Amino acid sequence: MNYILFAVPFFFLLIGIELLADRWRGMQTYRLSDALNSLSAGVLSTTSGLLTKGLGVVTYAIAWQHLAVFELSSASLWVWVFAFVFYDFCYYWNHRLGHERNVLWAAHSVHHQSEDYNLSTALRQTSTGFIFGWIFYLPMAVAGVPPVVFLTVAALNLLYQFWVHTRHIPKLGWFEWVFITPSNHRVHHAQNAVYMDRNYGGVFILWDRLFGTFQEELDEEPVVFGVTVPLVSWNPLWANLQVYAHLWNDARRAGSLRDKLRIWFMRTGWRPDDVAQRYPMEKPDLAAFRKFDVPLGRARQWYAGLQFGTYVLIGTWLLGVGEHWRLLPLTIGWAWMAFGLYAIGCWLENRPWALRVEVLRLVLNLPAVAGLALVGGIALPQWAGWALAVYTLLSFIGLLGLRRAERQPQAA
Structure with missing residues (x-):
């Protein structure tokens, strides 16, 4: 069952409710161009997924058929619970390395380019994550989680993440200790130095607390949303290609063959010394940050x-x-x-x-x-x-x- 397809009307209904909440509370969390850019990236992602999802499904099914250590039954409730938690654990590492390695950030950066934070941001998804993303979930196949269970918990994990992309919900007390919430996910979308590369879980914040990547939202440090190398565009195709293009240019300009190859898998932001000296990349001053905008009648x-x-x-x-x-x-x-x-x-x-x-x-x-x-x-x-x-x-x-x-x- 395609849960995402059935959820589309509810996504737009909740976006409409959030717009009403904006008006009622005197907030402005939406700008038309930014929201349309986020939603365009989402539409492009789902359309691209029809072409590419076979890679992840087929590789998972093959691994499950030939490498599974246990025979887990989809008729057992505990298998579903186990798979739901296991998937989020794998998602944590997929997500974390998506921030920590250049080539993985090239795919994931699309989701972070919006300089607003609202429910439309949740739908801003990559079209190139299929290239490496499937690798992180193979441990579930080896453990024996049936493909139908895997696909279902993957969809449920994604659906859960929708509601946390809002500025209208404050901290939620004890809930913050166990689950991903709007507050701790706002931190994840920040470009403030104190918040960078934190809170990677999809459903559970426990992984971040366990592996030292948790950061609470601070009252004295308002979140500034976006990425440190701004997209400066409303083009969803360029949104998906921007970081790849930067990496390709740096690799092409590097004098060392070793640097040409390793730049793709080095920590995010790493550049060869000779390239960084000849082509310095300035990042905007956060204190003087201004959102990208183009006046339109x-x-x-x-x-x-x-x-x-x-x-x-x-x-x-x-x-x-x-x-x-x-x-x-x-x-x-x-x-x-x-x-x-x-x-x-x-x-x-x-x-x-x-x-x-x-x-x-x-x-x-x-x-x-x-x-x-x-x-x-x-x-x-x-x-x-x-x-x-x-x-x-x-x-x-x-x-x-x-x-x-x-x-x-x-x-x-």
């Missing part, structure tokens, strides 16, 4: 929001039906989604070429559907093509309306 914000809403609907549909598709149609669907989210990012950044990219996105809508049907062999409902045609036409009308409205003040 209200009409353009509405347009971006409505376009993104369409991608949420289509992405949710893909998540529901794509599991049964072959690789070719999945690739076509992923490319269509990725380019569309890129176009929305260009729009939010008010790039000079954003309008041209947006027009190209709309022009490619019908060819993308035709590709799914003709090349990918997907039997789409008869109304799908007509619905996409109407959506594309309305979008063009909206673009023309925006252009006309923006020219009127100049003519006056």
Whole structure:
């Protein structure tokens, strides 16, 4: 059962409730561009997952079939409890090393790039974590945890983490000693020196207390959210590639072959001496920290929001039906989604070429559907093509309306 698919409506319902709480309490934990960027990364992650999740599932199943030491039954309650706790232990080390090693941070950094902290941040997930993430859960297969149990507890672990991404819930007393809470997870998303690289658990904070990585949220040290090398973009593709690109450039510039290779697996932030001297990387002063933002008119914000809403609907549909598709149609669907989210990012950044990219996105809508049907062999409902045609036409009308409205003040 795809628990994440069924949870999507509740995610957006809770985001709506948090927005109401913002208004009621006079807080501002959301900015449209930042939230759309986080949600775009999430949509891209789930779409990419349809292409890549087979790696983790297949390797786990093979390890379970050939390396399992014990025969654990999915019919036993204690196996489920054991697996739930064991998964969080493995998650702790996956998460911790995701902060401590360059190549793993390249994947995980996406989740930390938001300079706001709200429920949309929870959905800001990586599209490249599949490369190494599966390795950390193989001990569960060796212990004999059946794949169906593993997949279920993995989904439950992820679902639990959603609610802790909020600034509206204070410390929760004794609960803070055992479980991950909004307070101790706010610490995890901070770029303050005192908070850096702390509180890695997914459900249980006990691992952090046991292995010396726990840090309490301090009243005298307000959390500053984000990463020390800011993304400075609303582009979800660049969000996933930023750290890889920095590592590649450093590896390419390094004079030593040894440095070219080891930079990927050194501690996060490590750079070869010769590269660091020739290409120093300045980090912003936290005392003068300012969130990245691009001024955007209200009409353009509405347009971006409505376009993104369409991608949420289509992405949710893909998540529901794509599991049964072959690789070719999945690739076509992923490319269509990725380019569309890129176009929305260009729009939010008010790039000079954003309008041209947006027009190209709309022009490619019908060819993308035709590709799914003709090349990918997907039997789409008869109304799908007509619905996409109407959506594309309305979008063009909206673009023309925006252009006309923006020219009127100049003519006056």
